Amino acid sequence: MPNFAVIRTSLAAAFLVLSTVAVQAQSATTTPVVNAGRQQLTEYLDHIAAERTAARRTAVASITTRAQAEARQAMVRKKILALIGGLPERTPLHARVVGLTQAQGFRIEKVIYDSQPRFPVTALLYLPDVKPGAKAGKLPAIVVAPGHGPTGKASDFGFASTFARNGFAVLSYDPIGQGERLQYPDPAKPGASLATRPTGEHGEAGLQPTLVGDAVARYFAWDGMRAVDYLQSRPEIDANRIGAFGCSGGGAMTALLGALDQRIKAVGTACYITSFDTLLPAIGPQDAEQSTPNFIASGLDFPDWVELAAPRPYAIIATTEDMFPFAGAQKSEAESRRFYGLFNADVDLEFLTGPGHHGNLGPIQARIVSFFLKHLQPDADAAHPVLPPPRKPGASPFALPEGITKDDLQVTSTGQVATSFPDVETVHSLNLKRYRSLPKPKELRGEELRAAVREVTKAAALPAPHGSKPKPDLVTESDLTVADVKGDVSFRQVVLHSEPGIDLQGEIALPRSEGVHRAVLLLANAASMPAESAERHELAGKMEAMAEAGSVVFAVTPRPSPPGTEETKSPILGPFYLTELRAELTGKTIMGMRIDDTIRAVDYLASRPDTDSKRITAEASGHLGLVLLHAAVLDARLAHITVDDALSSYRSLIEAPMPRDAPQDLLPGVVRHYDLPELEGALGSRLTLTHPLSGTDDLSASLWSKTN
Incomplete structure (x- = not known):
């Protein structure tokens, strides 16, 4: 067995350095490392908002008559x-x-x-x-x-x-x-x-x-x-x-x-x-x-x-x-x-x-x-x-x-x-x-369905053409040379620069054997967890087993990376309610931005010389499973995906008397275009779906608890 203490300590040190640099680059104020990704995403969305409001002010300033x-x-x-x-x-x-x-x-x-x-x-x-x-x-x-x-x-x-x-x-x-x-x-x-x-x-x-x-x-x-x-x-x-x-x-x-x-x-x-x-x-x-x-x-x-x-x-x-x-x-x-x-x-x-x-x-x-x-x-x-009459000193204004x-x-x-x-x-x-x-949406297939997904989610990333190389600044890798099992697996820390201002924390497990390998993408909150956590240990063990079996395994946390925290208006709303409001105001969705991150992660895997671009699979659970479902419809390079514990339909969410932790899954107007069973049908044999959740189920599984 590997020396997990050494692996996790090394990853913790590397992640701490990378996160600290990211925070320092963003702001002169002190931001906890755990919220570095959240701060990046907030500033990214606020920048979009500032551009839109500036353009609006210019338009209003040009009005000169009644x-x-x-x-x-x-x-x-x-x-x-x-x-x-x-x-x-x-x-x-x-x-x-x-x-x-x-x-x-x-x-x-x-x-x-x-x-x-x-x-x-x-x-x-x-x-x-x-x-x-x-x-x-x-x-x-x-x-x-x-x-x-x-x-x-x-x-x-x-x-x-x-x-x-x-x-x-x-x-x-x-x-x-x-x-x-x-x-x-x-x-x-x-x-x-x-x-x-x-x-x-x-x-x-x-x-x-x-x-x-x-x-x-x-x-x-x-x-x-x-x-x-x-x-x-x-x-x-x-x-x-x-x-x-x-x-x-x-x-x-x-x-x-x-x-x-x-x-x-x-x-x-x-x-x-x-x-x-x-x-x-x-x-x-x-x-x-x-x-x-x-x-x-x-x-x-x-x-x-x-x-x-x-x-x-x-x-x-x-x-x-x-x-x-x-x-x-x-x-x-x-x-x-x-x-x-x-x-x-x-x-x-x-x-x-x-x-x-x-x-x-x-x-x-x-x-x-x-x-x-x-x-x-x-x-x-x-x-x-x-x-x-004046209130008595100390009296409540609402008394x-x-x-x-x-x-x-x-x-x-x-x-x-x-x-x-x-x-x-x-x-x-x-x-x-x-x-x-509402009238029943038109049945969509092929490019029409992909266009609808892009319209609803606001996902913008396009899969890189076959055989293309990634942009030179797409990733930053750092070698984490540690003791490994039987000398068959090595780990590297990877920062995926999804777009300007957005850095995603992840790691890749590489087989020691030479040649071209299958590739597996894991969308995992645990990829940006504190290195000493049990969930990060579990993720490392899963990655190691897959790499030993001959796969290149890339685990990454889509934005915000790490997920971080925000003010909670109510526990039933979960930890992304205000972030989703901010995204929706600017014409974005959390789902769409995470789809972009997923497609760019596939770009990275497909461009590696040690991977077979025709044998890329992916796994995700919960909210990230819904992201992967959408991404696979848009990106045919994902030969197969496995999704578990994800919402089964938006209809069930609308029917639920009180949804729990739903903001991450929200897509404005989605049911006027499609519902999730249409995406599942479009993927056919490319999809393995286990334990689908209804809108009445608790969608609030811990952010830290999903490793695949």
Whole structure:
């Protein structure tokens, strides 16, 4: 047996040097070696995003007339609607008031309306008391969306009550996955989510719409638009004086609503508007409803939300130390101000800024209320809004005042739509119906199927022509001379330079015998694991056995290499949710980039003088098995592949009530073109498939546990 301690120690030393060099080349900041590959991939995607946003800024800067600005608005609106999958059909609201709470200066009606059939939205309608001697008339109104808090609409009591005391009707509603609208409620813990928190709820709800070519933003946008429908149905509301306000996640929903619904006459978006070229390098992409696939790739950026509203009054509201970069808000405000100026010399765009971190709107609350008074109540004294008394030191900004309880703000009997109305729809069930309504894709074969795979995955690499040599800089090999078994196998460390900025860690096992050998490609997370790990030992043993049997064996980890880690919004989303959002924004997919890596790995094996290019096989498991399945359809040099523990169909993933660790496998709109059984059929005898997984199975096998 080989001296594995010596082998693994040598590999560890080489890998440490290579990884350290890669990190130093990427950034002057300190990055843990385990995240070097993740950092490379992030910078690669951010570079693509920066190129796209720069080209967009140039295009917008060339607009010099109102006609050109309106033409861009029409184009952008059409593009956004296409990206999110359009809007649902307008159906009866079936609105009902189920309770009433009287407060000082206003009353709160508990409201339920159906955004879509049997898809209820829980909301609170704040109505100001009629002041003695006041002139009778219809009320202006504001749609208020909350940030990413579990209490949903209850967290907006402070602003909603302030607006009400200033003469506004306010509809404050629960977004999907918040308040009383959990999509994945934990049956064992009332009020808790199996997706952990609102961002986990939104992320999980966003997976399956992506597969049918939609974005979960269509559901969020439609909830807000139906809120406007409800306000317009109320006789006491002036349908021509409706505004929208929200902060943080609520700011995202307000930006979407203000851009797509021209019935909104004044928009206040807080702690959200920034720019992608500042956001991505700072905190990265945020949440599924804020990260529509191909948004950046389609030439769009944050200012488009504002510019779509022109010339309607708009307030970009930002705090100087916000996690949504203030510098980005300044850039977007400057561009939007010029855009607004093309409509009217009297620009109705305000930039309301204040000190503090994310959501610190207290210091500028008066200016926010004044903005809405100015534009929706022109006869009011906008300079002197009615403000709540100062909070006690240390009090939470979301704390309810005396006399108002949680029950006063709860609409359903149980506190959750799902348990109060067990037969209601969810995003999952609505998307499943949408999937089943799609026309069956055309049966694809040969080049048509390969073209569809490339279109869907965004894979770009083309197999090198037979007999060609690889690019001189494709690989870097380092000899790891160690004690080996019977003198029959040697190992080399290999860094595959898949494309500029992307280095893949791997190793190759070579038989000592001379001549031309079979070649085996192993897509393996373990190839970039810490050298002392048990999984790396297992991989080395497998490679050694194959090499002893006469094969050249190349094990490599597709990007990111090593896989690394990221912030986890919810355990059920797995460790690649935010990376996939970043990729999708720029017009890429993790799957497609890994397919490119696989094809370039085959290029390397096929070009070696000691391998037979007609006898290259490959093996992979889990998520990498799905990568290999796609790659083999595109690359005929893979004479045979073995795939195990991989997803069996995208249909099963769409049907699953709560997929686990699915982001790595996502392909926007894939089921409109093909499903996995079509790929399996195309490969025929070239494929050995074992233990296929359904969408209801746990796809979250440890990143470190798969060695083939």
